[in-house]
Amino acid sequence: MRHEILKNIKRLVIKIGSRILTAGENGLDRGTIDRIATQVASLRASGHEVIIVSSGAVAAGRSALGLVGRPRTIPQKQAAAAVGQTRLMRTYEEAFAAFGANVGQVLLTREDLADRQRFLNARATIDTLLGFGIIPIINENDTVAVEEIKFGDNDNLSALVTTLAEAQLLLIMTDIDGFYSADPRTDPTARLVPLVRAITREVEQAAGGSGSSVGTGGMATKLVAAKKVVKSGVPTLMVNGSSPEIIIRAMAGEEVGTLFLPAGKGINRRKHWIAYTLRPRGRVIVDQGAREVLAKQGRSLLPSGIVQLEGEFERGSCVRVCGPDGTEFARGLTDYSHAEIAKILGHRSHEIEQILGYRYGDEIIHRDNLVLL
Numbered sequence: 001m002r003h004e005i006l007k008n009i010k011r012l013v014i015k016i017g018s019r020i021l022t023a024g025e026n027g028l029d030r031g032t033i034d035r036i037a038t039q040v041a042s043l044r045a046s047g048h049e050v051i052i053v054s055s056g057a058v059a060a061g062r063s064a065l066g067l068v069g070r071p072r073t074i075p076q077k078q079a080a081a082a083v084g085q086t087r088l089m090r091t092y093e094e095a096f097a098a099f100g101a102n103v104g105q106v107l108l109t110r111e112d113l114a115d116r117q118r119f120l121n122a123r124a125t126i127d128t129l130l131g132f133g134i135i136p137i138i139n140e141n142d143t144v145a146v147e148e149i150k151f152g153d154n155d156n157l158s159a160l161v162t163t164l165a166e167a168q169l170l171l172i173m174t175d176i177d178g179f180y181s182a183d184p185r186t187d188p189t190a191r192l193v194p195l196v197r198a199i200t201r202e203v204e205q206a207a208g209g210s211g212s213s214v215g216t217g218g219m220a221t222k223l224v225a226a227k228k229v230v231k232s233g234v235p236t237l238m239v240n241g242s243s244p245e246i247i248i249r250a251m252a253g254e255e256v257g258t259l260f261l262p263a264g265k266g267i268n269r270r271k272h273w274i275a276y277t278l279r280p281r282g283r284v285i286v287d288q289g290a291r292e293v294l295a296k297q298g299r300s301l302l303p304s305g306i307v308q309l310e311g312e313f314e315r316g317s318c319v320r321v322c323g324p325d326g327t328e329f330a331r332g333l334t335d336y337s338h339a340e341i342a343k344i345l346g347h348r349s350h351e352i353e354q355i356l357g358y359r360y361g362d363e364i365i366h367r368d369n370l371v372l373l
C-alpha cells in the first residue's frame, strides 16, 4: 500500500528538525546536512520537486552568543536565530552546490500566511523557485516572530507549507524512528506504530513533549501538524532522519517510520486556510441542538443556537465554535462582530434587523465559511 501511495508523488515537503541537524547541543552537523543533500539531489534527479522546511537556526546560533542550553528570553532566541540562520543557509548552500543545485531562503511568519494576499505571494515565490530548479528552504522568521505571531513550531509551519505549496506529501524527519504507542522515554513498553489510519484522541494522548533543549514541541506538535495535513487529503510520513538513506528508502515504499493516511479527499483549500492558518479571535459557545445540526447536517450557525461569547472580534474574523462543554468542534468566519452577536444571540434570525436596525444575513457563520475540526 505504501508503494501505491508514494509512487505518484511529485512535489513533497521535507521537514527537518533541530535534533538531527545539530551535533549534540553545539552547532550544525555537517555530515547530516550532506547526507540530506545527497538524497534530495537524487530525488530531484528522478523528477521530484522538493521543498525543505528546516529548523536549526536557534541551535546553530547560540554558540556564537556564548549561550549554554536553550536561550532564556525571546530576544536571546531571536538574536541566536539571526546568527544561526545565515550559518544554516550557508551549510545547505555548500552541501547542495556539490550537486550543482541552488537553494533559496524563505522566511515566514504566521501573519504572512493569515493574510490571503501574502499567502498567495508566498505561494507564487515558492512555485517560481521550483520552476527555476531552486530548492526553497523555509524557516520561521524568528527575528520578528514573537509569541503572538509565531507558528509555534516548525512542525506546524511545515503543515501550512504543505497546503500552501499543494505538495502531495509531508515527510517529517526527526531523531526517533516514528510515532510510538507511548512516549518511549517514560514507557519501556512503547512500540513503533507503522500506520496511523486516523489521528484520534487516543493517538494524540500517546504523544509527549520534546524532552531536549534543542527540539520544540516533541511528538505532540508533530501530530497536530500531521492532522492538518491529512485533513487536506495529503499523507504524512515520519521517519528517523539519522538513519542512512532514509529519504530514498521511505520514498521507495520501504516500511520505515510511521505513515499517517489522508482523511478522505480532504477539505477544500479555502476551508483549510480558515481552519488552520487564520488565528481565531474569539469563541462562540453554542447549545447542544446547534452543535448537532452543525456537526451532523452541515448547517449554518444561526443566532438562536448561541449561548455565550468570548473575545472581541470584527465581522469577517475567524472564531472558534465550541459545544456546551466548551470543547471546540468547528471554526469559521463570522458575519457579525462580537458586539453585534452579543445583542442578537438566542434570538431568531428574523429578529436581527429589528434589534440591530440592519442585517447582513440570517447566519452568524454561513456553512460555506464553517469547518468542522
Ligand SMILES: Nc1ncnc2c1ncn2[C@@H]1O[C@H](COP(=O)(O)OP(=O)(O)O)[C@@H](O)[C@H]1O
Binding pocket: 016, 017, 018, 019, 020, 055, 173, 174, 175, 176, 178, 179, 180, 181, 182, 183, 184, 185, 206, 207, 208, 209, 210, 211, 212, 214, 215, 216, 217, 218, 219, 220
Ligand atoms: N509517542 C511518541 N513517539 C515518539 N516520540 C515521542 C513520543 N512522545 C514524545 N516523543 C519525543 O519527541 C521527540 C521528537 O520531537 P522534538 O524533540 O521536537 O524533535 P525535532 O527537533 O525533530 O522537532 C522524540 O525524540 C521523543 O523523545
Ligand SMILES: N[C@@H](CCC(=O)OP(=O)(O)O)C(=O)O
Binding pocket: 016, 017, 018, 019, 054, 055, 056, 057, 058, 059, 081, 139, 140, 142, 152, 153, 154, 155, 214, 215, 216, 217, 218
Ligand atoms: N525556527 C526555529 C525552529 C523551531 C522548531 O520548531 O524546532 P524543531 O522542533 O526542532 O523543528 C529554528 O530555526 O531554530
